[in-house]
Amino acid sequence: MEKIIKVEQMNKFFGSFKAIDDLSFELEGGKIYGIIGPNGAGKSTTMSLLMGLIFPSSGSGSIKGYPLGSNEAKKLMGYSPEFPNFYSDMSCLEYLVYMGQLSNLDFDTAVKRALELLDEFGLLEHKLKKVAKFSTGMKKKVGLIQAMLHDPEVLLLDEPTANLDPTSRSEIIQTLKKLVSQRKMTVLISSHVLSELEMIIDHVVMINKGHVVLNQPIEVVQQGFNQEKVLVSTKQNSLLKKYLDINGYNYNLEKNVFRITTKDKAVCKRDLIKFIYENDVELDLFKEEVITLEKLYQQVVEDNENESVVM
Numbered sequence: 001m002e003k004i005i006k007v008e009q010m011n012k013f014f015g016s017f018k019a020i021d022d023l024s025f026e027l028e029g030g031k032i033y034g035i036i037g038p039n040g041a042g043k044s045t046t047m048s049l050l051m052g053l054i055f056p057s058s059g060s061g062s063i064k065g066y067p068l069g070s071n072e073a074k075k076l077m078g079y080s081p082e083f084p085n086f087y088s089d090m091s092c093l094e095y096l097v098y099m100g101q102l103s104n105l106d107f108d109t110a111v112k113r114a115l116e117l118l119d120e121f122g123l124l125e126h127k128l129k130k131v132a133k134f135s136t137g138m139k140k141k142v143g144l145i146q147a148m149l150h151d152p153e154v155l156l157l158d159e160p161t162a163n164l165d166p167t168s169r170s171e172i173i174q175t176l177k178k179l180v181s182q183r184k185m186t187v188l189i190s191s192h193v194l195s196e197l198e199m200i201i202d203h204v205v206m207i208n209k210g211h212v213v214l215n216q217p218i219e220v221v222q223q224g225f226n227q228e229k230v231l232v233s234t235k236q237n238s239l240l241k242k243y244l245d246i247n248g249y250n251y252n253l254e255k256n257v258f259r260i261t262t263k264d265k266a267v268c269k270r271d272l273i274k275f276i277y278e279n280d281v282e283l284d285l286f287k288e289e290v291i292t293l294e295k296l297y298q299q300v301v302e303d304n305e306n307e308s309v310v311m
Ligand SMILES: Nc1ncnc2c1ncn2[C@@H]1O[C@H](COP(=O)(O)OP(=O)(O)OP(=O)(O)O)[C@@H](O)[C@H]1O
Pocket: 014, 017, 019, 037, 038, 039, 040, 041, 042, 043, 044, 045, 046
């Protein structure tokens, strides 16, 4: 698969502060990437660098082979910033048509695309109202529409659902999911709502202190982290504890749940089922651990800070 986005050993200083530290990654086309990391990790700065809104202090990058910041690269990209600015005296439609024309669409195409996308995002009936009067959720949607007007191949969405209620968030995510799969775009989404990202992304890029600490397809991440964990809880946990100790199992006990780490999950599950059956134990919980992005985030970013570099 073609690597559509390339970033090589990029550094960015703001004064003496290094916000981006030897950042490198290559992303394939047609996928949805989740950019995650703590506050100040460098997610927005990375997006601004990709968009060519700011320039790296050193290193380089390209979109489909075109250098970041070049007109060719910019034409391929759409960007919805974390805090979009709108021209307050324009109606929503006027604003979108104006933005479409700035992206080289002719007037008629800009109107057609704006109306189509307003419809997709449920804003058609508000097209003649001033954006300045819109709610936060409506403004977010207008920001997303503006980013998608010219049918970009690469879409950068910085916190597209920040500060929205759960219904608006889910509505935006579902609409994005639909539009992105129809158009086969390459999308980078940064968000702190990890459960929501999980529903839409193919791939995780985790950034900490301006550096990539994890860059993997979501299913590889899930398999890798799920591999050896079995969760079990019973009404006779003291008996279970004895059994696990005698048989040399490694486990953590938290809130009455044993989180067993094993080299062979199949054998572990078989042992547990035998134990439960033979001792007539009443089961409360018995499952393989499924890693959530939230847990992954904690493990990689919070627990391991600098030491863990999983690429
Ligand atoms: N223009 C700037 N001048 C000085 N420092 C900056 C500038 N832009 C960003 N920074 C700093 O660079 C670091 C990375 O900021 P960035 O906004 O990229 O982080 P982020 O991961 O997007 O954070 P958040 O999740 O809070 O949005 C932060 O410490 C920030 O204060």
